[in-house]
Amino acid sequence: MTVQTVLQTFFLAFFGLAAIWFAVVVFRTSSMVRSALALLFSQTAIGAMFLAMQAEFLGVLQIMMMATEMAIMAIFMVMYMMDPGGLGEMDMTHQKRLSQVAGVVGAVAALVVAFFAGWGPVAGSAPGAFEQTRLLGLEIMERSMLIFETAGVTILTAMIAATATAIAVREVRKRGEGE
């Protein structure tokens, strides 16, 4: 085991534990703002894991996207929650036992696969950051062009659908029916 592998494993475990801890905090705290910030830290730790796995482009993209996304989410949470500060200690959960069982079963099933599947030989090195970005660009523009285009159209459709859903419905009154 080389020094690089040891360091990579250490940082993966460190940021992984941080991501797990903050993900738990998301559902443990009563304050909605704290919850949004905990999710931001969890997703940033995931971005740091990408960087530790030498996926520089995806790591930076993840951190940038999540910083923006969670800032927007925090605003919406304060707007829509009945108790955004969590001072009233409201219980906003249901079917807790079922959810715990489902979560544990899902995690354990994935862990069993992770530990016992035959993954084959592990690659020693990945292409450099510059080469990776170039190859990802080629992948997007050549083999995965159709998928990329489909994602673009889907984004456009979702933007229109979200705006149309969120627009306030106003009654159209006929002329002469009064105010």
Next chain:
Amino acid sequence: MITLVVALAVGAALFGIGLYGALSQTNLVMIMMGVEVMLGGAMVNLVAFWRFLHPEVFSGQMFVLVVMTVMALEMAVGFGIGTSRFRSVGSVEMEEARELKG
């Protein structure tokens, strides 16, 4: 091999926590947070598969970009529905949204 297993274990734990959150919360925004955590776990697995199994094939990274798109779309459509519910009912509590069952 241990590095791959560490990454996959983190992904599995995040998936389990996200599943618990998505099923246990009654608020729309909190349910979306659970889904985001689950997708985060899936992305960790995808990047780990790319890095440790096939670093020469970039469809793994492409898949991560698609998952990131799905995360953004889920947020946009979720908040659209949330805004609509808040305007009509004054709440985004999903226990009060039984009529959405159809």
